Amino acid sequence: MHYICLLEEHLNPIHMRQLYSICFASHDEVMFRDESDYNMFTNLMAVAAFRTKTELLADAIMSTHVHFALMADDPSQFVASLRQSYGRYFNHKYSRKGRLGPKGFYQDVCIGFRHKLQLVCYILRNGLHHGQCATAFGYRHSTIGSVFNRDMGRQQSPIITSRAEIQAWLPRGADFPDTFYMNDQHVLMRESFMEIGTLESSFFSTARNFMYQMNRITDEFWINEQLEDKGKEELVTLFNVEKAFDRKSVEMMLVSEKGTKYNPSIPNDTEVCQIIDRDLISKGKSASIYSLSDAQRQKIAVQLQKEFKIPKYRAYRCLALPLA
Numbered sequence: 001m002h003y004i005c006l007l008e009e010h011l012n013p014i015h016m017r018q019l020y021s022i023c024f025a026s027h028d029e030v031m032f033r034d035e036s037d038y039n040m041f042t043n044l045m046a047v048a049a050f051r052t053k054t055e056l057l058a059d060a061i062m063s064t065h066v067h068f069a070l071m072a073d074d075p076s077q078f079v080a081s082l083r084q085s086y087g088r089y090f091n092h093k094y095s096r097k098g099r100l101g102p103k104g105f106y107q108d109v110c111i112g113f114r115h116k117l118q119l120v121c122y123i124l125r126n127g128l129h130h131g132q133c134a135t136a137f138g139y140r141h142s143t144i145g146s147v148f149n150r151d152m153g154r155q156q157s158p159i160i161t162s163r164a165e166i167q168a169w170l171p172r173g174a175d176f177p178d179t180f181y182m183n184d185q186h187v188l189m190r191e192s193f194m195e196i197g198t199l200e201s202s203f204f205s206t207a208r209n210f211m212y213q214m215n216r217i218t219d220e221f222w223i224n225e226q227l228e229d230k231g232k233e234e235l236v237t238l239f240n241v242e243k244a245f246d247r248k249s250v251e252m253m254l255v256s257e258k259g260t261k262y263n264p265s266i267p268n269d270t271e272v273c274q275i276i277d278r279d280l281i282s283k284g285k286s287a288s289i290y291s292l293s294d295a296q297r298q299k300i301a302v303q304l305q306k307e308f309k310i311p312k313y314r315a316y317r318c319l320a321l322p323l324a
Contacts, residue, residue: 017055017071021108021119021236024079025065025244026101029320031086032063033094033273038141039187041066041086046193047174048082056194057203060126061141063269064317065244067123069110071195079105085171096290106243110236112229117203118222118236121213129238129253134262136214144214146190148200151207158192159184218254272310272318276300289319297321 032038038061049056055071072078087100110116122129124147127139136144149155158181160166169186170176181192190196204210216222218238226235234240238250245253255261267275276289280300289297297319304315316323 017073019057019069019071019110019116019119020075021110021241022068022070022075022079022105023065023107023241023244024083024101024105027064027244028317028322029100030063030269030273030318031066031090031100032061032270033277033318034270037090037093038270039185040089041082042141042190043170043188044085044089045082046180046188047170047176048078048085049193050176052077052081054078055198056143057199058120058123058143059190059194060123060139060143062126062130062132067126067241069116069120069123075107076105089171094288094290096288108234108240111231111233112226114226114229115233115236117213118226119241120199120203121216122236122238122241125214125257128259129242129256131252131256131262132268134259134264143190143194143196143199146194146196148204148207148210149191156183156189158182158189160186218257267308267310267314269314269318272304272308272314275304275308276318280304294321 032041041061045056045059048054049070052072054075054077056068057071058067058069060067070078083100083105090100091097110119124142124144125136127133127142127144128136133139139145145154160182163176163178166176166180166182166188167174169182179192180188182188200210204213223235223237238253239247242250242253277287280303281287281289281292289300292300298321301312301315301319301321304310304318305312313323315321
């Protein structure tokens with residue numbers, strides 16, 4: 001049997017609230033076109049969590065979807081607050097209209113400790129599963145870079161602690177506690193607004209076990225460990241955590257998990273968006289793909305495929321074009 005660091009009775013009182021698996025997506029259209037979009041989403045995520053009294057344990061912000069493990073009485077309040085504020089930002093920046101992504105979102109309650117551990121591990125490893133890095137630690141837009149920082153030799157000091165300076169990078173009138181602080185990129189550090197201490201002590205206990213869990217291969221042992229939980233809740237697997245993807249896509253995630261297929265020379269969605277926004281949209285005519293006609297975007301999609309060898313599905317979602 002594989003080693004489990006803590007049992008249910010050792011969990012902090014904070015876990016008396018329900019732990020939810022949350023995911024919302026926009027698969028036909030990227031949600032983040034450049035680094036500043038990811039940064040703003042992170043800041044708005046912190047504000048929404050504080051406003052709705054939501055305790056965030058883990059997150060992974062991907063180009064077309066976002067995962068959370070969080071504790072709340074009603075997670076829909078957090079999701080609505082975050083999606084509305086980020087949607088306003090995105091629409092204003094890119095001269096866009098309408099909701100960003102479908103109206104609904106996926107949620108599920110996680111009860112057993114081993115189920116919770118599996119969920120948290122899948123979320124922290126999401127960048128690896130989607131082929132964005134060679135190891136889970138290489139993905140920046142995730143809680144994984146904020147866990148056991150001192151033990152991992154990568155502790156960062158807060159750069160910005162002034163309320164006035166922090167406020168300048170948040171929506172006007174946003175309420176936030178004095179404990180928030182930012183890095184030199186004006187991004188709120190997850191250590192200041194997420195339950196990192198609970199994540200470390202209640203789920204992993206030590207940095208060594210954390211590294212072990214982040215490098216495990218998904219196999220029958222993780223299934224068997226969940227079967228030791230009391231109750232009959234659904235097993236946490238990639239197939240139900242990533243319900244928005246088809247089976248073939250999830251199987252590719254399991255291949256990516258091994259780290260042997262990662263190719264840094266292949267542009268990711270953000271890099272493709274930057275090719276479009278900086279190089280392929282005529283300067284002076286339009287600053288956004290949303291100002292272009294479908295025919296103009298189709299032309300750019302063909303150019304991306306021919307000149308840059310970008311797969312059709314990636315070109316289309318970076319141009320907000322539905323695949324036929």
